[in-house]
Each structure stands twice: as structure tokens, then as C-alpha cells.
Amino acid sequence: MNKISLIDIGSNTIRLVLFEYTKTHGLKEIRNIKTPARLAQYIDEDGYMAEEGIAALLKILNSFKQISEKYHITKIFPVATAAIRQSKNREDIIGRIKSELDLDAVIISGEEEATLGYEAAVHTISYYDAVTIDIGGGSTELTFYEDKEIIYRTSLSFGVVTLSKMFFEGKKHNDKAAIKQTKQFVETELKKVNWLRDRRVPILAIGGSARNIARIHQSMISYPIAGVHGYTMVRNDLQDVYKLLKNTDTENLDDIDGLSKDRADIILPSIIVFRTLLNIVDAKEFKFSRKGLREGMAMRIFSKEYPVAFNKYRVFEDSIEQLANDFNLDPTDTDKRTEIVDRLYHELERLNILSLSRTNKMIMKHAAGIYYLGDFIDRDASSQHTYYLISNSNINGIGHRDRVRLALIASYKNKTLLDFYAKETGWFNDEELDEIQALGSLVKFANALNISNTEIVENLQLSKSGDAFRLTIQYNGDPIAEEYHAVRQKKHIQKILGGDLRIEFTES
Secondary structure, eight states, X not given: OOEEEEEEXXXXXXXXXXXXXXXXXXXXXXXXXXXXXXXXXXXXXXXXBOHHHHHHHXXXXXXXXXXXXXXXXXXXXXXXXXXXXTXXXXXXXXXXXXXXXXXXXXXXXXXXXXHHHHHHHHXXXXXXXXXXXXEOSSOEEEEEEETTEEEEEEEESOOHHHHIIIIITTSOTTOHHXXXXXXXXXXXXXXXXXXSXXXXXXXXXXXXXHHHHHHHHHHHTTOSSOOOTTOEEOHHHHHHHHHHHHHSOGGGGGGSTTOOGGGTTTHHHHHHHHHHHHHHHTOSOEEEESOOHHHHHHHHHHHHHOTTSOOTTOHHHHHHHHHHHHTTOOHHHHHHHHHHHHHHHHHHHHTTSOOOOHHHHHHHHHHHHTTTGGGGTOGGGHHHHHHHHHHTSOOTTSOHHHHHHHHHHHTOSOHHHHHHHHHHHOOOOHHHHHHHHHHHHHHHHHHHTTTTSSOOEEEEEEEEETTEEEEEEEESSOOHHHHHHHHHHHHHHHHHHTSOEEEEEEEO
């Protein structure tokens, strides 16, 4: 089994995600389809889901089952959360799903839902300590993890749909009294979770409401790259989005870029929860994870057959490896180029010419591994394709700023193009760009030393005499291609050295 169909039966939306897992490419989405259902609104005062809601659910599930079958996927996993979990007639609903559609739906507890969200977050975000929040339509799940191990988890019995129903029903989306009541209620409920206060760790937000907040903010600031996974906001950013939503009349919500029409009437309650949680945790960062319950469940299912498939301590490394596989990069070539750039750096560090932080050294090495992956699209425009592919890809375990740094190094061709790409974001000052140029030059030179992909370089050593330098390269094989390209790229290394460089190839 390497393909599954996962149906997330939420209180606000029902979503079908078709997943595929392979050892080389990891966990991939084949298809992702959602439809609004608002199941929570069908639960009456006595706690029973009305027939109208059940009929809507069965219709959607039948459609999703047919889509799954068209993709020849027989392993279908319907997972029900708060709306059905909180319904007193939940056993009848599950029974009808089985009898009418022959699907085995599972109701997961709030604590289990929180755990699955945590699992997805720690396997796709590099933080070792964080509070996670997944606010759905009918419940809110919270966890605190430390050293990537879950410490606390809880589920609160309110979500964006229930908050809207409790305080905003029959009112405008920005009704002042409703906002005040919502704030008071949310603060009271969150303060009951005594392990949240003053954790002073980042908050990882999961789910559709969180993604929508991120997209609104990105639109507000004309964010230059794609993707919300790993996107970070601070207190003032949340405040800006909150003010925009509060000050926009209901009839004008459609004019807010990034705001989903399906969430327009429930978006304010979600940002009230986020801002309140930020204050209680005393968090400095609010980061978004595109991965949540569905990915956590998929990982759990695939792990039964592939026990070592997912490693929460190798998030960035595994993501880069999968990216390289996606673009058919030769692993022997990438490994050798990484090895060479690492040796070049250590020689420069030994002579006190270049010194990097642990993070930037790691980024340089991985940039060497995926250098010029844009060849996959067009060799003549490889640098351009490399930059835009990497800078706009959802790479797990790395923030957006470092993702662009990675893209700039892996696409390095010359200073003119580097400056052109860097202007897109404007995130790096002159000193940082000088370092990025140096690292791009090292990667480009390392590529020249294995241009034939025959792994002839066995060792290298850099020595200095006065203002001049000598790079001795020991090889085993025929170095004719490497000698030619090394001389062509020598000027890039001389700029780092600040002096003349003599390159000598010596047979081992």
C-alpha cells in the first residue's frame, strides 16, 4: 500500500486528500478537495445532528468515495472530529456511513486530534519546543511539546463555527458587543489550561483558519514568495490583520485579498483566539504549519508498513533529499559536490578567511546538493529556474528567509543575477549578500571540480604564501574537464581570498 484516501470530516469543512508515499519522494498529496459542510450548525439544542446534516454528510462522502475509486485507491479512511464527536447520535451516523456507503469511519477524540496535529508539526517544522493550536469548526486542540516530545495536550469544546453561533448569530461579522463577549469567553477558557501560561515558546498554528490569516497578511504586505508553511508573524502582524477584519464592513469582506469566501463570517473569532493565545503563552513568534491532522494521520497509517519513513529530527535534511529526487538529481553527483564544498570551506576556515554560523554552513552544504536543479526544466535558464523553484517551494524545516538564502546560493551564476534575484524580497543587507555571493561561488567552484561526475577529486589543500594562494587538488582518474572548469571559475574563489590563486592538480 503506497496510496490512501483520507477524508477529514470536520465541523466546518469536509476535505478529501489523496496521499502517496514512496521512499524516494516521501509523503505527497495527489489531490486535495474540500467542500464546506458546516456540520456543527446541524446539531440541535439537545445535542443531536439533524437529518439534514447527516444527508449532506452522506452525499459528500459518496462523492469523495467515487473520486477515490477513479484514482484506483481502495484504502479509504474517513476520520470524524468535533461535529460528529459531540453529536449524541454519533453511533447512528457512523452506522449509516457503513451501511449506505460501506465506509468505516472513525471518530477520534479531541486529545487524539491534538496529538495528530503535533505529529504533523514536529515532522515538518524545525522547532524543538512549541505550543500548537488547531482551531476547527467545533473544537480547538492545543499541545505543548519540548525537545520534539509531547508534554501536554488538550481539546477545548469550541471552534470558529461554535463561537460564531454563540456570539455573532444574527449580527454583523464585526459587531462590537459580540467581539467583546468572544474575547472574554476565549480568555476565560484558555486560562483554564494552566500549562499554557508564560511558556515563552513559538506558537505553531494549524488548520484552515490559520492558513487564511497568513494569506491575508501576505496579501497586505505584498509578500514576494509563495506558501504559508513556515510563514511567521509577530504580535503587530496579527494586530494589523485583526484591525483590517474588524474595520471592514461585512459587505466588503470579499475585497480582502487572501480571505476565503467560505470563512469570511467566521474569520474574526479565529484571530481573537490566536491573539489571546499569543498573550497567554507570551510568545514572540506565530508560525503557520500547512500540515496538520490529515498529514499526521497519513504518517501514522504509512508508518505501519514503513516504520522508519518519518524522522522528526531530520526534517530539513529529508525535505532536501526528497526535493533532489523530485528533480531527478544524481545522488552521487550531489554527494560529491557537497563533500567538495565542505572541504573547501574547512580550508578557508582553517586560514581564517571565512567563518559561518552553523545554520549558514548547513544551508551552503544543502545548496551544493541541489545546485542548479533548474536544469530539469531548461539548461539554458537553469539559474533562473533554480532560484524560483526553491524560493517558492514548501521546504520543511526551514523558514522563508533561509529558504530564499538557500535559493540564492543554489542558483548562483554571477553577481548581477544574484542582485537581481535578491531585489525580489529585499531581505538581505550588503554584508549578507557578500556572504551569500561567497557561498554561491564556493558551490559553483565545487561543481566545477566534479563537472564530469566521475568523482576524481580525492583531497584538496589550500596554502598561503604572502598574498598568493595555492590550491592543491589530488585526483584519481582523468582531470581534463575539471582542470578546464576550475580555471574558468578561479576568479570567484580569488574574490573570496582577496589574492591570486594558483591551482595544481596532482595525481594521488
